[in-house]
Amino acid sequence: MPVTIGAKPAGDFSNPMELLSDCHRRIERFLAVLVKVAGQAQGGLMSAQQKEEWLRALEYFRTAAPRHTADEEESLFPRLRQIDRRQVQDVLAKVQELEHDHLQANDWHEKVDQLGRRWLADGTLPREDAEHLTEVLDQLTALYGRHLALEDESVFPLAESVLPAAEKSSIGVEMAQRRGLDPQRTLKQASELGAPLK
Numbered sequence: 358m359p360v361t362i363g364a365k366p367a368g369d370f371s372n373p374m375e376l377l378s379d380c381h382r383r384i385e386r387f388l389a390v391l392v393k394v395a396g397q398a399q400g401g402l403m404s405a406q407q408k409e410e411w412l413r414a415l416e417y418f419r420t421a422a423p424r425h426t427a428d429e430e431e432s433l434f435p436r437l438r439q440i441d442r443r444q445v446q447d448v449l450a451k452v453q454e455l456e457h458d459h460l461q462a463n464d465w466h467e468k469v470d471q472l473g474r475r476w477l478a479d480g481t482l483p484r485e486d487a488e489h490l491t492e493v494l495d496q497l498t499a500l501y502g503r504h505l506a507l508e509d510e511s512v513f514p515l516a517e518s519v520l521p522a523a524e525k526s527s528i529g530v531e532m533a534q535r536r537g538l539d540p541q542r543t544l545k546q547a548s549e550l551g552a553p554l555k
Contacts, residue, residue: 370529370538374513377433380425381505387414388501391469392494400487402480415473418466424535426459429508432528433516440519448515451507458504465493465500 369376391414394407403411434452437445472490476482482490517525533539 370533371526373428373433373525373528373532374517376529376532377425377428378509378513380421380428381509383417384422384425384501384505387417388494388497390414391473392498395487395491395494400476400482400484400490403476408477411473411477415470419470422466423463424532426463427535428528428532430456430459432531433512436520436524436528437512437516442519445515445519448511451511455504455508455512458500462497462500462504465497468493469497 390410394403394411394414398404398407434449434456437449437452469490472482472486472493475486476490520528
């Protein structure tokens, strides 16, 4: 991955809210790849580069994105629900909507994955399937546009300000464990290298 001078460093497990936001940027990038390739190839033969990009994006949503959802639903949201403050309760009123979004996004991603894998296996997609794929990707784009903004602008900043350091540390540990990583070793390596985790 190229290094950009002056770019904001990626978050790591010691800063889980920043890492969750970084995951959102990956969701946006991989969804943009799916939209781009679907628009370019329109169910026809893909170039080698398009196939590679398509596979990588499908794999991201099949494996990495569900871990991000678990980070929020199993680690972050339950901790916020334990805080009895008006500002937290106001934001939590929107969390049920976010959890519904997760379910809807999962359904749509399953459809994209099915059609996307069929496209790769057969080489082309019938026009009706290609149009349906584009329609589902448009729906995902609209959902994520609203969903990610709400979390980035309201939920994550609130969590950063109201959660005790020990709770944020526990969230980071759980996030690392979901990815099969030893959080203590990972944090020690990042500190020794003086660089954030990818």
